[in-house]
Amino acid sequence: MIKIAIVGTGGMANVHAENFKSQDGVQVVAGCDIDETRVRAFCTRHGISQHYTDFATLLAQSGCDAVAVVTPDATHAPLTLQALAAGKHVFCEKPLATNVADAQKMVDAARSSGLINMVNLSYRNSSAWQRLLQMSVAGDLGVIRHVQAHYLQSWLTSKDWGDWKTSPNWLWRLSSAHGSKGALGDIGVHILDFATMPVGKVSSLFCKLQTFEKAPGNTMGEYTLDANDSAMVIMEFTNGALGSVAVTRVATGHKNSLFLTVYGDKAAVRIDLDASYELMDICRIGHDGCNQPWERVYCPKTPNNYVRFIESIRSGINQQADFERGAEVQKLMDACEASNALCAVVAL
Numbered sequence: 001m002i003k004i005a006i007v008g009t010g011g012m013a014n015v016h017a018e019n020f021k022s023q024d025g026v027q028v029v030a031g032c033d034i035d036e037t038r039v040r041a042f043c044t045r046h047g048i049s050q051h052y053t054d055f056a057t058l059l060a061q062s063g064c065d066a067v068a069v070v071t072p073d074a075t076h077a078p079l080t081l082q083a084l085a086a087g088k089h090v091f092c093e094k095p096l097a098t099n100v101a102d103a104q105k106m107v108d109a110a111r112s113s114g115l116i117n118m119v120n121l122s123y124r125n126s127s128a129w130q131r132l133l134q135m136s137v138a139g140d141l142g143v144i145r146h147v148q149a150h151y152l153q154s155w156l157t158s159k160d161w162g163d164w165k166t167s168p169n170w171l172w173r174l175s176s177a178h179g180s181k182g183a184l185g186d187i188g189v190h191i192l193d194f195a196t197m198p199v200g201k202v203s204s205l206f207c208k209l210q211t212f213e214k215a216p217g218n219t220m221g222e223y224t225l226d227a228n229d230s231a232m233v234i235m236e237f238t239n240g241a242l243g244s245v246a247v248t249r250v251a252t253g254h255k256n257s258l259f260l261t262v263y264g265d266k267a268a269v270r271i272d273l274d275a276s277y278e279l280m281d282i283c284r285i286g287h288d289g290c291n292q293p294w295e296r297v298y299c300p301k302t303p304n305n306y307v308r309f310i311e312s313i314r315s316g317i318n319q320q321a322d323f324e325r326g327a328e329v330q331k332l333m334d335a336c337e338a339s340n341a342l343c344a345v346v347a348l
């Protein structure tokens with residue numbers, strides 16, 4: 001039996017609890033949150049026997065083998081380092097950290113401990129994306145010269161996910177003092193991983209971040225609404241390929257949409273997660289040298305991150321996406337912030 005503890009028992013923790021509990025030979029043994037009412041309700045809801053408000057006590061007493069870190073972004077690094085020091089495998093929410101120095105400390109600690117480490121880049125659960133990655137590695141797309149990706153949400157312009165003005169779980173995402181890196185850190189992390197992994201290393205980028213006026217003085221109670229709401233990134237890869245990534249919370253009409261198109265000189269692949277996690281569209285260059293009609297391809301489901309984390313613990317072989325990849329994406333996000341501040345292209 002693999003025993004999991006979950007730290008941070010807000011919205012996303014429910015997804016973790018369901019995905020771990022549903023696996024054979026896995027038990028969620030403890031929950032921890034600084035809010036006692038919340039952790040009690042969470043543990044009752046999921047039939048978890050132990051609840052804690054102090055993480056050190058959980059690590060010492062719960063008997064867990066692994067910890068899922070599901071707290072606001074700025075707490076990922078300290079909680080993960082504490083868990084690794086206590087000999088626990090760690091499944092950490094994204095973004096891995098809020099800067100590359102902290103992310104690198106997490107990589108180093110995980111490496112020297114030999115413990116399993118994964119970052120929950122959850123759109124890797126798309127089997128279409130996994131197939132795209134395989135095709136890219138195998139050279140099936142030929143030389144990739146162009147990539148385009150969008151991650152579009154609308155929770156600042158719609159109430160589909162509740163009213164952000166009265167919901168602490170949305171308000172902290174708007175405030176750097178509450179540990180947020182804005183839309184770039186929240187959803188940019190996913191799409192930067194999604195767009196760059198099949199293409200290769202980024203050599204330089206330009207980024208523009210935008211924070212919109214959302215309240216008088218951009219303040220609501222204890223929250224200063226200073227985190228970015230939109231980001232546009234233009235990237236150059238080491239092979240000269242160019243890429244563009246758009247990220248926003250104000251895309252009316254899009255609740256949670258990810259689009260990716262990768263163009264190689266042998267084939268292009270298009271993925272639209274609104275349509276399906278298991279479908280991709282492919283256009284190949286035919287024997288006549290012409291674009292063949294776009295073809296829809298079904299990619300059978302692949303294990304999700306929660307399953308791959310448990311498989312990694314069982315086998316001792318760390319599956320994707322590990323902390324090293326989390327730190328690579330963090331480096332891109334730090335470069336985006338630097339580029340925005342300098343209004344200049346930044347080399348990586």
Ligand SMILES: NC(=O)c1ccc[n+]([C@@H]2O[C@H](COP(=O)([O-])OP(=O)(O)OC[C@H]3O[C@@H](n4cnc5c(N)ncnc54)[C@H](O)[C@@H]3O)[C@@H](O)[C@H]2O)c1
Pocket residue numbers: 007008009010011012013032033034035038055070071072073075093094095120121122168169170172186
């Ligand atoms: N992978 C994904 O697709 C995905 C989706 C949603 C959220 N997330 C990530 O999950 C994390 C949590 O997001 P959420 O939507 O559940 O937020 P949330 O605000 O609903 O929950 C966060 C919880 O953490 C608790 N907390 C804060 N600091 C703590 C600490 N030091 N120790 C223990 N508990 C602490 C809060 O009291 C709260 O209950 C974020 O990092 C977010 O980026 C990932």
